[in-house]
Amino acid sequence: MHNDLKKISVSAEEISAMNKRIGEAISRDFKDKNPLFIGLLKGCIPFMPDMLKYVLIPCTIDYVRASSYEGTKTTGDVRIHGHIPNVEGRHVIIVDDIIDTGRTLEAIRRLFLERGALTVTNCVLLDKPEGRVIDITPAYVGGLVPNEFVVGYGLDYNERYRNLPYIGVLREEIYKK
Ligand code: IMP
Numbered sequence: 001m002h003n004d005l006k007k008i009s010v011s012a013e014e015i016s017a018m019n020k021r022i023g024e025a026i027s028r029d030f031k032d033k034n035p036l037f038i039g040l041l042k043g044c045i046p047f048m049p050d051m052l053k054y055v056l057i058p059c060t061i062d063y064v065r066a067s068s069y070e071g072t073k074t075t076g077d078v079r080i081h082g083h084i085p086n087v088e089g090r091h092v093i094i095v096d097d098i099i100d101t102g103r104t105l106e107a108i109r110r111l112f113l114e115r116g117a118l119t120v121t122n123c124v125l126l127d128k129p130e131g132r133v134i135d136i137t138p139a140y141v142g143g144l145v146p147n148e149f150v151v152g153y154g155l156d157y158n159e160r161y162r163n164l165p166y167i168g169v170l171r172e173e174i175y176k177k
C-alpha cells in the first residue's frame with residue numbers, strides 16, 4: 001500500500017469485479033440503444049476504459065472536462081471546460097469516478113437534456129451517500145464508501161494518486177500540512 005494512505009477501501013480485485021458487473025448490466029439494459037458514453041475527465045480514467053471492456057454492444061464514447069474540486073473541498077460551482085459532445089437524439093450514459101454531493105452529475109445531466117439527449121443515465125464507480133445535497137441516485141454504482149476522502153484509480157488529491165491500481169483513504173497529515 002502507498003505510504004500516504006491510511007487504509008485500502010477498494011482493492012484492485014474488487015474494482016475489476018465492479019467493472020465487470022457494471023459493464024455487463026449496461027450491455028443488457030442498452031442492447032439496441034446505441035448508447036453514448038460520456039466520461040468526466042479526468043476522474044473517469046481508468047474506470048471508463050476498464051468498464052467498457054465488458055460492454056459488448058454497439059456504442060460510442062466521448063468526454064467532457066468538468067471540475068468543482070480544489071484540494072479536498074468541493075466548491076459547489078460546477079464548470080465545464082472546452083469540448084461539449086453532440087448528444088442530440090442519444091441515450092447518454094455519464095461516467096464518473098465518484099458521486100458525493102451530486103452537483104456535478106446533476107449539472108451535466110441538465111446540460112445534456114437541454115441539448116437534446118433522449119435519456120441521461122448516471123454511472124459511477126463509487127457512491128458517498130452521506131455527502132449528498134441533491135436527491136439523485138445513479139443507475140449504476142460499483143460500491144459505497146463512507147464520508148472520507150479517498151484517492152486512487154482516477155480519484156485524485158491535487159492531481160496526485162490517480163495512477164494507483166486500488167482506492168484508499170488518504171492520511172489526514174497529507175492534506176492538513
Ligand atoms: P459532487 O459534485 O460533490 O458529487 O462531486 C463529484 C466530484 O468530486 C467527483 O467527480 C470527484 O472528482 C470529486 N470527489 C468527491 N469525493 C472525492 C474523494 O473522496 N476523492 C477524490 N475526489 C472526490
Ligand code: MG
Nearest residue numbers: 041042043097
Ligand atoms: Mg472527478
